Amino acid sequence: MILEVALLTVREGMNEKFETAFREASSIISSMRGYISHELRPCIEDQHRYALLVQWQTLEDHTVGFRQSPEYQQWRQLLHHFYDPFPTVEHYGPSLI
Incomplete structure (x- = not known):
């Protein structure tokens, strides 16, 4: 399992x-x-920041498959203009534990 942060x-x-938009x-x-x-x-400290944590089976499932x-492209269109x-x-x- 890979954790994307x-x-x-x-x-x-x-x-x-x-x-x-993120819900969509x-x-x-x-x-x-x-x-x-x-x-x-x-x-909690900065109302404009979020942590996105995604679990993938493999690194390639994220970097290639997604x-x-x-x-x-749909994901990007919905979200990237907010950052x-x-x-x-x-x-x-x-x-490790």
């Missing part, structure tokens, strides 16, 4: 629209091959 900073005044986009990502689960968590799919700056995405391996 993206810290998202949403443009000021766009939180409500972002959260609505959730059906896109959850339909992808290798998808296990995802969470979007709001930051990112190179037509569905990703400033554009998020950095990292991938983590299985838990």
Whole structure:
């Protein structure tokens, strides 16, 4: 299992629209091959930041299967205009404990 971690900073005044768009986009990502689960968590210290945590079966399920799919273009169209700056995405391996 791979954990994708993206810290998202949403443009000021766009939180409500972002959260609505993310609910719609959730059906896109959850339909992808290798998808296990995802969470979007709001930051307590900064109301414009969120942590997106997505579990995938393999790294390629995210980097190839999702990112190179037509569905990703829909995801991108729904969400990418909310971010400033554009998020950095990292991938983590299985838990050590």
